[in-house]
Amino acid sequence: MRTPLRSLAAAAAAGVALAVTLTACSSGTGTAPEPADGGPGGVTVSHVHGLGIDPSDEHLYVATHEGVVAVAADGAARRVSDRADYMGFTVAGPGRFLGSGHPAPGGDGPANRGLIESTDSGRTWQTRSLAGTTDFHALEYAHDTVYGYDSTNGVLRVSADGTTWDTRTELAALDIAVSPEDPERVLATTESGVARSTDGGRTFGAGAAPVLGFVSWPREDALYGLDQTGGLHRSTDGGTNWTRSGTVPGGAPQALTAVDPDRVLAATQDGVYESRDGGRTFTERLPISGASH
Known part of the structure; x- marks a missing residue:
């Protein structure tokens, strides 16, 4: 009989994140974003928390410690948001992003922003819920449902509407993924390996x-995982068995999003990279300055 994974809430969650880190540590359509505020590619980035492709313009969107950055197919990049620290991040639909994090330096609002939402591809954001109490470090939108790992309290939360939440269980995790076919199957990365739930994270x-x-789990037979050294692994059976499919350049990982079975986005300490062949080869999309937060 399975029992909930217990943690010491925020402290334990932070400990797992630190342990995992220290152990190791596109083409598209649409108008290209205008170059921005200096640095290679037109924008300076020090740390990445999330990645996604917006179906409305096919740009790569990068959630960073210094705001949300849009990257066009030709490499042109610009900061589309303010300079807030965007933590948990996911593209929920065309022009619709979900996020969390902390206000920009000198900005108003609580230190933990709870669940925030943008309906204009990251330009403006509105608070949906949990402001002041929650910092989601991982967000997934699947089956018309938001799954979030609340790092402040060390719990998995689930919401059908983004405002009313069900607290599923305490656990010490860094990232989560949800089966694209079964809302009850949820994976979490922990210090001891990948933990599995078959009851929706309870x-x-x-x-x-x-x-x-x-x-990241874009299709049932295409589950991807990124280890502490940048090694990319793939499972075709929901995480029971894994094979190494390649290596992301640039050292310690910061984020992973598999758009489909062939297209994989990954951020490491040196840059944001994209693969179009399931992880065998990668191309740099955006450099990172190398500072860590």
């Missing part, structure tokens, strides 16, 4: 190898 089994920092 309980999790023990973590099992490999130890991964980030996971």
